[in-house]
Amino acid sequence: MAKLKRIALLLAGTCCVLFVVPCQTAVAKDPKIDIGYVDNGLNLTGTQWSRNPISGEFIPRVEGSTSAVEDPNQYKADTHCRADGPDTKDPGCDALDCPATTPGGQEGAPVIWKEAPKAITNPGWTDWIPVTGPTCLYGVEPGNVLADIAARILNDFRQLPINPGTLETQPFPHTLKGGPTNFYTTATQQTFDLTLLGQTVHLTATPTSHTYTFGDGTTLGPTPTTGYPIPETEWLTTNTRTSHAYTETGNYPATITTNFTGTYSVNNGPPLPINGTLNLTTPPKTIHVWKTERALVADTCQQNPNSWGCPSTEPQ
Structure with a gap:
């Protein structure tokens, strides 16, 4: 039975998402971070993160500090990859491949990102519009990858x-x-x-x-x-x-x-x-x-080919 690893991810608000991902051997490739930031920062494994608007670097957020632009929404990743409920699984989830990033490492999980107003305690979650459909989520720190980019x-x-x-x-x-x-x-x-x-x-x-x-x-x-x-x-x-x-x-x-x-x-x-x-x-x-020059002439070039300004009189 595959080893199970629990990952906690809190994005841009106070909503904490827990999901279980099986560790399997797969072809290695760079980690895919499908959503690593929102306007008011990022929180990973219990630490609140904020993004420097100039350098793009993610840094731990000091307790009690606030973002310059406060995001009114909270976010979560639907790790069951369901659009609206347990009986309406998004067909795109079955087709989405989230292989492990290292040999023997952890596979990614297909998720659908949701948002809701922070002011609502038990909100009705809706799809986060900037990302439509299922995407991959990996248990690594997005801040590291985004800061490198x-x-x-x-x-x-x-x-x-x-x-x-x-x-x-x-x-x-x-x-x-x-x-x-x-x-x-x-x-x-x-x-x-x-x-x-x-x-x-x-x-x-x-x-x-x-x-x-x-x-x-x-x-x-x-x-x-x-x-x-x-x-x-x-x-x-x-x-x-x-x-x-x-x-x-x-x-x-x-x-x-x-x-x-x-x-x-x-x-x-x-x-x-x-x-x-x-x-x-x-x-x-x-x-x-x-430059242009002007002169009065009596004949056209047809009448007098040697008249001033005619092709036959231009220097060769």
Whole structure:
């Protein structure tokens, strides 16, 4: 008969959950922590825990202290994995595999997370909406895993294949000296799903500011303005918030640097801010700045191919 181990888990309130899990030999893999935090902290094996909002680290909570944001709800894990009662077992529980994390170690238990108002003594529990359906619960300290993820998340964020977008100009590749040249970026919000330390992590990268470098020694930004395309008929007459006028002819390498901020969530948990940003710069785009000249002519180029301004008179 498998050895039985009793685990006590108290999440975000005063509701204590006891469940029995058989220890079996299974293929080892990283522990899966399906719910390791709530707004007002975490309590494991009789110790109240709180999460540092800046570092994401879990620390023991001092007796009598309160969270900056008090969660009005209490939580429990339905270890029988039943949605509403003993006769309505969720079919997803049978299909959910929660293997042990080490050879000969303890298997996880399929659970359904429930919530209820703290003010009610004997509440009617309802499903915790951020996590729908059964998930795995293991008898390890989630704080350790979550703190490790928080410590490395910025580095992983900066390794993501985030697309910086492109720098677009109107007109291109040639523009006129002294005239408005419209610049804009195509950078967009992007999402990624990773597995870190055995946990499912969802990351979101959001462009928040842009620095336009026009190649002639002038810049615009950082600014949240992304710019936008305008009709061709307005290219040489319309100034936008991201337009630039070159004062000298020449060839100028223009770029745009976009600053991305990020959030991450662990196992469908609430989104947490990443303490740091990522700057991505587009490859240079060469802008050819020309000048215009005016002259009075008597003939068209068809009438006189050697007339001023006709192709045959342009320097080769």
